[in-house]
Structure formats: C-alpha cells, structure tokens
Amino acid sequence: MKHKKIRQAGLRCLGRALRDFFGLQYWAVLHRGKIPVSQVDHPLDQEIPFVPEKVNIYLDFVFFWIRSVGFLLDRYGPSAEEEIAAFVDSMGRLYSFAAEVYRHNLSTTQRPRYLKHPRFILIHFLDPHLMCIPSLHVMVVVHAWKQFEAFLNRHEDQELFTSHIQELHQGARAISASILFVKQHSINCVPAALYALTCYDESLWSAEEAHDFIEELLTEEPGISPEAKENIQQFMKKQYDSFLQEKRNSQVTPFWGKPLLDFLQSQPRVR
Template identity: 35%
Template sequence: MKPRIYDNKPLKSFNPLVAYAGVLFGPPSFITNFKCFATILKEFFFLQYFEKFHILHIPVVHVDHPLDKKIPFTPAKVKIYLDFINLWVRPLAMLVKKFGFWHASRLTKQWMLRFRKLYQCCGKIYHFRLTTTDRPKYKEMREFRQIHALDPHFLCVPSLHVATVFLAFGFYRHIFGTEDFTETEKALWSEELYRGALEITETVLYVKQHSVNCIPAALYLVTQNFPEWITLDDARKFISELFVKPEGFSEEEAFQVREHIRATFEQYLVDGQKAANWYEPIWEFLVNYEA
C-alpha cells in the first residue's frame, strides 16, 4: 500500500490500542513478542518478587544520593512517569496507520527484538545487585497505589524507564531515516519522542521512583549495547538538556544534578575501556556504593 502522510499529526494523537490489538499480538511478530514478554516477566516481575519473598537472596544496595533531596516530590507528574510504555507503543500505532498491518508488524518485530535485549542487558546488573531508594509512602493517588502494589522497587540501577525511552528515541529516529517518511514527519516525530524521553527521565526523579544515580547507568547501558541507534554524543546532549527548566528547585541545583549524571556517565566510559565486559563498571560502582 502507498504510505499515508501525516505531516501535522503528533504521535500522541495515535491510539495505542491499535498497536495492542494489532501488531503487538499479531501473527508476523507474535513469537518475537511472546519471547519479549516472557523476558520481561523473568527480569522484572519474577526477579523482584522472588527477592521480596526470600526465594532469592541477591544483595540489595540503597543508591540514594544527597542530590535527590534537592528535587521536590511532585505527585502530579505520575501520569507522565507512567507514559513510558505508550511512548514507544503510539509510534507502532502510527506505523499501522501509515504502512498497513503487515509492514508495521515487521517493524514491530525489530523493536521487540531490541526491547527484549534491553531487559536482558539490565538483567546483567540486577542479578548481580538489586538496588532500591527511599521512596515516599504516598498512596493518595490511584497511580501510586498501583505502583506500590506492583513494583517492589528493587530495580533502580539502571533505570528501565530511562533506558526504554532513550532507546525508543534512537530506534524510531533510525526507522524515520530508513522508511518512507516525509521530512516534516521525521522532524515532528523525532522531536516529540526526544522531548518525551527527556520529560519522562526528569519525572523518575520528581516522583521519587529513582535516584540521580539511576540515570547515568541507563544511558551508559544503551550506548554500549545499541551503538547503531544511540551514540555517545546523543547521550551527552541528552544529559545537558535535563532540567533546563527546574520546577521547585534552583537552576544551580539543577546544574549540580546534571553534572553528577554527566560525571558518572563519563566515569563509566573510562572504566569501560579497561573492563572485559560493558557491565563491569556498573558492578564496580554498586560494590563501592554498598561499602
């Protein structure tokens, strides 16, 4: 089919149910998607609950940092925090509308292969050390009650939220460059995904689901394992644009947060050059933090 043109239609206007009902559970990508969902269950839910119920006994490191207290707890941002799945699902719905079911399914398979790999990479860290922070016992909103009920909060470093949205930006940017998109679509949707990734990354700190220590590990993981989608310069630019308009704390404090994330990220790169495996610098960081 001839691709449709959506020059003035933001990704947020596409209904994610189109993707859930079609390409995420459709025949062309079903096996790949099933394997991905199985990996998510294993590396996210089972791992945490086995630790919670003392079936596993992986050491748990508290990764709180004094800078975390500079950023005010902002419950109203929780809906943004929870949008990290739909950030990558809505573009799949767009692909269905633009290219049709079968081609969209093939592109979905490409994403789900990388998404599964992302969880497997995170598992390299989680099986070595689980990590947590002192999150507020806030249950005034339904969203927080759901978070506290479903997330035992043992997978802080690296942040899956941050790694997911950062990788999604890089993946779709690549798709926009290799498939039949107009220049307007490329510019509009790349910018929307990038700004969405920045906003969600900031929000993991505003809703106190993560520490400033969780972000550099996520960015480092993505650059080391998906260099075809995300470059070191992408990560450095991303860090430099975090909290440029801080809410409830000062620009000087925002600079301190960015500088900590930048310095930790750069140290991972330095240590990674001497390591046999990409994940060893994060292991070393956690062992030292534990001490």
C-alpha cells in the same frame, strides 16, 4: 495482534518483562539475601522536589513505545511488519540486558510512602523497588525514541516526520525527568541507564548524545534552582563518563555491566 510477526515479538517482549523484571524482583523478595541490594541515593536528590502529579507521566513509559509502534504500523502497513517486529524485539531484549546487572546486584532508593493518589498505591503494592540501576524507564523511552528515528531515517522519511521524532524526544525527556520527581529513582540511576544504552547499541546512542540528553533533562522543570540543575547535570555527565571510561580501560573484553556492579558494591548494602 493481527500481524503474526509483530504479535510473536510482542509476546516475547512480554515474556522477557515478566521473567527479567517482575519475576526476578519477586524472586528476590521471596529469597531475601540471595542477591545483594545496594542503596543508591545521592545527596543531590534532595534538591529535586517530590511532585506526585508527575506519576501519570512516569507510568506512561510502556504505552509510550507502543504508540510509536502503532504509528509505524499505520504509516507503513504490513510491508514493514518484519522491521516493526524487530523494533518490538529490541524493546524486549532491553529487559534481559538490564537483568544482566540485576541478577548480580539489586538496588533501591528512599521513596516517600505516598498513598493519596491511586496510582501510587498501585506502585507501592506491585513494585518491590529493587531495580533502580540501570533504570529501565530511561532505557525504554530513550531507546524507543532512537529506534523510531532510525526507522524513519532508513525509509528516508525523517524530514517528513520531524515533528513526530521531536514529540518522542520530548516524551523521553519528560518520562526520564519524572522518575526523579516521583522519587522512584536517584540521579545515580540516569547516567547508569544511559551508559547501559551505549553498551546495548552504540550506533543508536553515543556518548555525545548522552551528554546532550543530560544537558536538556531538567532545563524546563520548575522547582529546582539553576545552581542545583547545573550541579546535577555535571554530576550525571561525570558519572556517565566514568562508567564508559572504566569499560574502555579494561585490558580484555569486559562484561559491560562491571562498571555498574563496581559502583553498586561501593554503595551501602541494605540486604
């Protein structure tokens, strides 16, 4: 907050989150039926156990990228203020980018009403659970990791801070997996988020990287059979490829979110 450009970027980011995530959801709750809501569960979701202990990982997604910004500021100081402010701005724009889909079609999943943990009480009280596709949790943490890596690469410090990049990589993977274990998202939501990231900035997030991320997403997670992991990973890759191919097959420059909207309109409508 001491640095003017970063402070301004942070306030813009907060404003976008309040308008395009919280505000839009609560508007939809108060104006029921104005925006269609699709149910996006998948049968393979049942292969993933409910693990409420992962809620702390799930809720870390905002602090995750703020810590990475803090590290860059500590390391590079005011001389990198403008570049760090651009990092923060890009995080805020993710909310508005995802909202380009939300404003046309919201989405939800079945989630257990678990009230034994205070953080779940907070989630159920504050989250209307209407913005599952694309998952902003996945978009935010993966983009933060890749932005951090690109920043260090521009400063030719990527090798020096390899362990930090790997830490963010592992954190992005853990948070992305946690959304499935706390049943806030379906496996449909992950490839949708990875596809949205490719559309947002393909220079940072390519199809090859999306496939690699999916391959490693559940590899270290217990409680899922090897066969189920394989089926889930293959489904996610196929779904991601399907979204990307539909966009590329368009004869004119399409709205990037059309493949997601087409998918949402094929799912059961609950409102």
